[in-house]
Amino acid sequence: MAAYLAMGGYAAFVWPAYGIALVVLGGITTQSWLRYRASRRALDRLQRRR
């Protein structure tokens, strides 16, 4: 396992690369979803009020 994590000496490059991809793509996915949920709730409230 330790040998795997060491990535043949490239651990300092391989893991940050996957980490950045996870943070950036995970981040935009989370942001998109939260804004979508908020937009649905706001619209529901407005439509119920009429």
Added chain:
Amino acid sequence: MVQGAMITRLANPARFMRVSAVFLPWVAALAAIVLAVGLYWALVIAPPDYQQGQSVRIMFIHVPAAWLASMVYLLMAAASFVALVWRHPLAEIAAQAAAPVGAAFTLVCLATGSLWGRPMWGTWWVWDARLTSVLVLFFLYLGYIALVNAFDDPARGARAGSILALVGVVNLPIIKFSVDWWNTLHQPASITLTGSTIDPSMLWPLLVMAVGFMLLFAALLMVRMRTMLNERRARALRLQG
């Protein structure tokens, strides 16, 4: 044309909301599955490269992110063209929904490329044609987003953004052919329409990751377009009082 007719039918906001509500959960679930398979393949099954060792695993995110960065821009520019010429209500929403996602893929491409360049080329960055043109692509995305939001009148912002998106298209062939036209540290394309110089043991996980990124983009595009249509509808309701 069947395709033209289909686009016209889907391009009605109400119909888009109905159709995307059906497709979104499936596309999102498929994206999650394909990305999980792709990640396992890329990080565990794929062999180390005989020259680059384990650092080659960066390729499985870097290359698909680079493909998506250009593809999303092309789609954004095409949507902007439709918005400018035919004033289609969904076209500018599609372009605006795509822009932040395209910027995210471009950022991933730049960051992973830098992390790959350091051990392989001995430098984090060079100002050569390929790297610089992709950095310009990133700034085009940011400029588009800033421009769209810079006007009090959203219609004027959308128009200005569409024009910028179209002008920026000249950057796409520069990115594509930069590795052939100029001397660069960046290698030329390994995968073309006529074949691949990559061993199948690495080509397959690369393609799976690329399909996963495309599905993720499709899901995010739908979510963001639905969000914008919801917000537009809510604004209209509030104005009616």
